[in-house]
Amino acid sequence: MSKKVRHEEHEEHADESWLLPYSDLMTLLVALFLVMYAMSATDAKKFEEMSQAFSSVLNGGSGVLDQKAATPTESQMDLGKGTKMDSVVADNSGEAEIAKLRQQEQADLEKLKKQFDQYIKNNGLTDLLSTKLNQSQLMITISDNALFASGQAIVKDDSRQLAKSISTMLQQFPDYDVLVQGHTDNVPIANTNYSSNWDLSVDRALHFMKILLLNSNLNPRKFSPIGYGEYHPIADNSTATGRSKNRRVEVSIIRKYQASTEFTGIVPSTK
Template sequence: MSKKTRHEEHEEHADESWLLPYSDLMTLLVALFLVLYAMSATDAKKFEEMAQAFNSALNGGTGVLDHSSMAPTNSDLDQGKSTKLNTIAEKNSTEADLDKLRKKEQEELEKLKKQFDQYIKNNGLTDLLSTKLNQSQLLITISDNALFASGQANVKPESRQLARSISQMLQQFPDYEVVVQGYTDNIPISNSEYSSNWDLSANRALQFMKILLVNPYLKPEKFSVIGYGEYHPIADNSTATGRAKNRRVEVSILRKYQENKSTALSAK
C-alpha cells in the first residue's frame, strides 16, 4: 500500500494590522498630553517651539498645535497684570478719598460739638442739655423741662431762643441729615389733645423742628421727625428722676461717612 503523504499543517500568522492604528493613537495621546502641559506653562516662546517640533514630527500636519494663540502670550500676561494693578490703584484711591472725607467730617462735628457745649455752659443749661459724639452721629439731648409744659407739645415762649440758637449753629453745615426725636416716660397720658404717649412724643419733635426750620439757611429736605413714645427709655421709669430723664427731645446730626473701626472715636 502506498503511504499517504502527510502534509503538515501550516501555522497561521496572527493578524497584526491593529498595531498601526494603535501606534497612531498612542502618538496622538502623547501629543495631547504634551499640548496640555505646554498650555499650563506661562512661557509662550517655549510653547511655540514645542508646537513646531511636534508638527514636524507629525509630517507637518496642522492641528491644535498650530493655534499658538491658545497659549498665553507675554502681551496677555502684561495686560492682566496691568488690569489688576489698575483695580488695586482705584480701590486705594477710593479709600484715600473716603479717609479725607471722614477726617473733614470729624473736624466739622467736633467743631459743632464745642460750640454747643460752650453755649450750654454760657447759659447755665448743663442740667437740661448734653451732647455726645459717636461713630454714627452728634447727639444733642434736651430735657422736656427746657421746652414744654407738662403734657403739652407747644414750645414755651422762653425756650424758643434755645431752638433758634441751635438752628444758627446747624446752618454752618446745612448738608447733614438731621433727625428730631421725641420721647416720654411710661406714665399713660389721655387728655383732650393726646390719646397716647406716641402722639405726644411725635408732636413735641414736630413742634421743635418747625422752630428750627424758621431759619431760611437750613434745608427742610434734610430734616425728619420720629416719635418713640415711652419705648426707648434711658433711665429707670420707677423713679421720678428716671422718668424726668426719659422725657426728652433729641436732635441727631447724622454722619455721612462711616468711620473705620481703627479710627472710630469713643462716645464723648
C-alpha cells in the first residue's frame, strides 16, 4: 500500500504589484501641489524654472545635483544690476569723464591766458593789465586809469578798443560764465554823480560789461556785473600806490569744473 505524501499548505502572499503605480501617482500629486504653490507664490519666470526642474527629474533627465555648472538665468543676471558694485563702476566712469573735461578746460584757459598776456605785451599795457589763472577762474585785472577818468564810470574813448579786444578773445569760449567786478579804494566819493563807492564800483562794472556785450557773438546770459566798493582791497589803502592798485575792474572767466571750493562770487550757469 502506497504511502500518501502529505503536502504542507503554503501561505498565500498578497499581490503588491499595485504599489508601483501608486507610488508614481503620489509622486505626480506632490509635483502637482508644488507646481500649484509655485504658481501662487512666485512669478512666471520662477514658475517656468521650477517646471523645467520637475520635468527633468520626472523624465529621467539630469537634475540639479547632476549639473557640474549651472548657467545663470536671466533673473539671476538681473540681480547684479543696480548693486553697489554697479554703482561703483558708474561713479568711476563719471569721475573719469569729469577729469577729462577738467583737463580740457585747463588747456582752454591756459590758451586764453597766453593770448591775453601776448596782447598786453604787444600793446605795452603791462603796468595797467595783468592776468591770473587759479583753481576757480581766469582773471584779467584792469587798472581804473586804463578805463575811467577819476570818479567817473564812463569808459574813455581811447579805452573802448581794449574792451573790444577782450570781447574778441572771450568769444572763442562762449560757454563760460563771466563776472565783471568793479573795485574802488577807501577814499569817500566826492561828487554829485555817486553817493558812495558802492555805486561807483557797480556802475563801472556795468559800463565795461556793456561794451563787451557789443560783440554779438557773446551770450548776455553768461555775464554778470557786480560792485564791491572798497571792501575787497588787494593792497594797503594807506598809500597812494596801494589805493591805485585797489581801483580796478576784474573780468573773471569762471571754471565749470573747479578743483576746489574757492569762492568766486558766482554760480556757473547750466544753460
